[in-house]
Amino acid sequence: VFSPLAAPRQAPSKEALRQLCRECFSSQPGDLGPLTLRLCPGLAAGPEEAEKLGAALHSLTRHVVYRGFTRAEDILALFPENFHQNLKNLLTKIILENISAWRNEAQASQISLPRLVDMDWRVDIKTSSDSISKIAVPTCLLQLQIQEDVALCGNSPVVSALTVELSKETLDTMLEGLGRIRDQLSAVANK
Amino acid sequence: ADKISLIPQDFFAELCEQIIQHLNHKIPGINTAELCQRIQTSGIEINAGDLAKIANIFSFLFSTAARNNLSTEELVITLGNAVSTLPKHALQVIRHVWNEQGKSISVSEDARNRASVGQFVDMKWKLGVAMSSDTCRSLRFPYVAVTLSVADPSGQVTDKSFEMSIPQFKNFFRQFKEMAAVLETV
Numbered sequence: 001v002f003s004p005l006a007a008p009r010q011a012p013s014k015e016a017l018r019q020l021c022r023e024c025f026s027s028q029p030g031d032l033g034p035l036t037l038r039l040c041p042g043l044a045a046g047p048e049e050a051e052k053l054g055a056a057l058h059s060l061t062r063h064v065v066y067r068g069f070t071r072a073e074d075i076l077a078l079f080p081e082n083f084h085q086n087l088k089n090l091l092t093k094i095i096l097e098n099i100s101a102w103r104n105e106a107q108a109s110q111i112s113l114p115r116l117v118d119m120d121w122r123v124d125i126k127t128s129s130d131s132i133s134k135i136a137v138p139t140c141l142l143q144l145q146i147q148e149d150v151a152l153c154g155n156s157p158v159v160s161a162l163t164v165e166l167s168k169e170t171l172d173t174m175l176e177g178l179g180r181i182r183d184q185l186s187a188v189a190n191k
Numbered sequence: 192a193d194k195i196s197l198i199p200q201d202f203f204a205e206l207c208e209q210i211i212q213h214l215n216h217k218i219p220g221i222n223t224a225e226l227c228q229r230i231q232t233s234g235i236e237i238n239a240g241d242l243a244k245i246a247n248i249f250s251f252l253f254s255t256a257a258r259n260n261l262s263t264e265e266l267v268i269t270l271g272n273a274v275s276t277l278p279k280h281a282l283q284v285i286r287h288v289w290n291e292q293g294k295s296i297s298v299s300e301d302a303r304n305r306a307s308v309g310q311f312v313d314m315k316w317k318l319g320v321a322m323s324s325d326t327c328r329s330l331r332f333p334y335v336a337v338t339l340s341v342a343d344p345s346g347q348v349t350d351k352s353f354e355m356s357i358p359q360f361k362n363f364f365r366q367f368k369e370m371a372a373v374l375e376t377v
Contacts, residue, residue, distance in 0.1 A: 062326070065326060066328050068327065068328060106324070106326035106327050107326075107332055109326070110321065110325075110326055110330075111324070113336055113352050113353055113354040114352065114354070115353055115355070116353050116354070116359060121366065123370065123374055140370050142370075162309075163308040163309065164309050164310070164339065166311045168374050170311045171370060171371055171374060173313075173314070174311065174314055174367055175367055177316060178364045178367055181318060181360065181364075182364060184318050185318065185357065185360075188318070
């Protein structure tokens with residue numbers, strides 16, 4: 001799988017290689033060939049080789065993130081013996097630079113319940129309505145922006161808005177529940 | 192109407208009870224999803240959507256009857272042709288419920304019912320740690336999962352679930368404390 005990388009025809013620029021690694025990590029197998037050809041044209045002989053190369057980089061970067069490697073030795077050990085020395089070191093350096101960002105990306109795109117993306121709120125006082133002429137009821141209007149599971153939506157995330165009204169009583173109930181979560185978090189953190 | 196005949200008498204009575212209690216503002220919403228689950232467990236095949244529609248129909252029927260101060264007989268007449276399609280046990284329940292509680296339904300709806308948005312009913316939560324995933328063998332990612340129960344203006348309660356990271360949760364909590372503080376001063 002590494003053979004196309006072992007003897008590159010034309011050494012790509014550091015920046016191009018960096019970008020290629022990033023794109024290969026984030027992209028799906030089908031897109032890797034054209035991506036490689038576009039970003040590092042000298043690296044592969046043609047579309048087939050580009051596809052293999054892209055796939056190799058995709059696997060390599062994903063494997064490093066999966067195993068949680070943080071040391072250069074662990075990454076260097078993944079390359080075959082006769083691999084081009086400079087390229088190996090350069091790739092390892094690039095990977096180390098990007099591990100933390102890639103790990104966050106992996107966490108963000110893992111399967112989960114829908115995620116809270118944003119929240120807005122407003123406090124109103126209802127002063128009158130068609131059935132009662134004079135009242136002064138403070139209420140809270142809350143709007144939550146919730147994004148459906150990223151793994152299901154792929155590149156076009158679906159965000160739905162949930163608008164909820166809370167009275168003082170229901171807000172207190174909510175606060176009580178949230179307080180209990182906070183207490184649990186502290187208890188777990190202290191273990 | 193044929194769906195109504197699927198519902199056993201005691202479940203139908205419970206549904207009508209909940210509707211009346213909701214109209215009386217004793218409960219914030221009608222939990223059709225939960226009722227549907229129990230009906231399904233007893234072996235009846237009915238889906239939540241149909242049950243919700245039935246709840247809506249009777250909610251409308253009872254509230255209209257309350258507003259017009261209808262007696263039980265007048266209510267039955269309002270049902271009109273539908274009476275013949277309704278199963279006997281359902282009609283029995285409607286008569287009984289209306290006889291017992293029809294007059295008690297307060298017609299004046301208070302300010303809360305004017306909302307065109309959902310009313311918050313309940314929040315359930317869970318604190319979890321995602322240990323591992325197909326992308327990261329050692330993930331150890333703590334999160335808070337929350338389910339909000341919201342009642343829409345017709346009384347249907349729906350649940351919405353979502354996740355938050357810990358920093359997001361802390362911000363979430365802080366916002367609610369701010370809301371409470373503002374509500375106090377207003």
